[in-house]
Amino acid sequence: MYEPIRAKSVHSTMAGTTSDFPHRSREEELDIQLAGHLAALLAVTDELRAQAPSTDLDSAAERLADQVARLRGGRTPARMAAAVREPRLASLHQRAHALAGRALVVAASRADTTAAILAAQRMDAHAEALEPRELASH
Template sequence: MYEPIRTKSVHTMADTAQYPHRSREEELDIQLAGHLSALLAVTDELGLEEAGDRIAREVARLRGAAPVRHAELSGAGADALHRRAHALAGRTLVVAASRADTGVAILAAERMDAHALVEAA
């Protein structure tokens, strides 16, 4: 009654061995390094060298190479930069907590506090 299917189905799954896969830990490391790099750029623009050096060490640990330090200024005001840094530190804290990276979580919380104090002043 029905004619047999002669072509390969378009609904079959591709061979998963062909595509690279990363573990959840690897994905969190990439995300954490990205948030830290963004925080580093804002921290460098604010001229906070000691904090920038601490952040750069964590980025280097996660990526296996030293990060490129911020080279260009955005022209944003100090208040806007502190708000941006506070938000980035918050995102970093969430990912660090998810990854259970205590060192980065503490660093992110310290940066949030530092930028919150400047915003409040």
């Protein structure tokens, strides 16, 4: 009715046995996830810098690049070439705010204070950029 199994299982099912495939620790998985979120935030930051240059965004981009490199073992992140597109700053700030929030959650779960502070600062900056400006009436 059923054909018997002829090959050894690829999964380790017995206690105390080691497998041949690599395993990552929870810490390594969180590092990979955090680096991904910060790299995505860096890409959006570079896009914002191309459309609305500012020293705050320049500084944030450098700090983000440093954190991504740290989490990736010194490998520098890929950076976006400055390509100016139609103005869509609000949607970029919204995307950056969401990415910074995701990075903050992962940084907090792995107790990475430096990355958590950076992510929180970026969330604040992008939230402030999204606030409607009140016009002073004189």
